[in-house]
Amino acid sequence: MSQLALDLLAVAPPTLDNFVAGSNGECLACLRALAEGGRAQRLVYLWGLPGSGRSHLLRALAGKGGRLLGPLSPLGDFAFSDDCPLYLADDAHRLDERRQKALFHLINQVRAAPSAALVASGDAPPLGLPLRDDLRTRLGWGLVFELHLLSDEEKAAALRTVAAERGVTVSADVVPWLLTHTSRDIRVLAELFHALDRHALARKRPITLPLLRDWLQTDEGRGFGRRPASGQD
Structure with a gap:
């Protein structure tokens, strides 16, 4: 088989274009606006069952220049930087105490920087997460989208x-x-x-x-x- 054929058959990496939106069109439109530099909404939280597309969407945004964060990310990655416009905290429900604290401070810094935005994801609505109270509150301050299965x-x-x-x-x-x-x-x-x-x-x-x-x-x-x-x- 030719290399071209192999390339065409490769499973595509997650993008906003290959996310099958179903009934999640409003969420996808919001994330597209963020990816294009829009800052009408600067704090977004996504939640849904496994397989609903949370990680797909955050990895897609990482491909647009966002910084992907997660339970295994070095603490230093949670530090705010003027040259990073978009932060992506995946699986927030799995963050340990130190990373919860780091994400809390990052959200505060993002809110103070008009050109920055943050998208987080978890397996439950913000108030249902097993996290410190102040972080749960922060995650619910912006738009909250429930991702529905196809x-x-x-x-x-x-x-x-x-x-x-x-x-x-x-x-x-x-x-x-x-x-x-x-x-x-x-x-x-x-x-x-x-x-x-x-x-x-x-x-x-x-x-x-x-x-x-x-x-x-x-x-x-x-x-x-x-x-x-x-x-x-």
């Missing part, structure tokens, strides 16, 4: 769109079968689809249900069993 219909539409954009022929029964018999996590489904596409391309065959079933019995295909998440985290 419906099966939205996942199916997303996969069909990917197939159409790539010029891939997919039998009508493949996508419904995938949603019933494999993972319902859209990110895992995307990875599965790319791997299956690579398998079909190597054999110069369209993606059909028999091809899919045969591939799932291979060493590569067996790695794509059902997983508990059902979104795009």
Whole structure:
């Protein structure tokens, strides 16, 4: 297979463009504005179930020049800097006491700097987080968005769109079968689809249900069993 074909089949890194918004369009529009330098909203908090897309969105913003922070980030990364316009605190619910304190001070500094903004994420609304009280309060000061999981219909539409954009022929029964018999996590489904596409391309065959079933019995295909998440985290 040519390198070009391999590049085309690579699973794309998280971006705002490849986030499947579903009913989360208002949140996505807000984050796009932040990525483009808008500062109408400078403190945003995202929460939702695993797979809802929290980490996808923060990594996408990191690709636009934001500084990604998390439970394993060095404490020094939480320091405010005049040359950093956007801070991204992922998995706030997992921060230890020292990082909670550092994020608290960072939020205060961001609020005092008109050109800076901060987006944080967690698995619960701000007041439901297992964090120090003053940090929970700070996280709720700005816009708070609950990220909703995609419906099966939205996942199916997303996969069909990917197939159409790539010029891939997919039998009508493949996508419904995938949603019933494999993972319902859209990110895992995307990875599965790319791997299956690579398998079909190597054999110069369209993606059909028999091809899919045969591939799932291979060493590569067996790695794509059902997983508990059902979104795009």
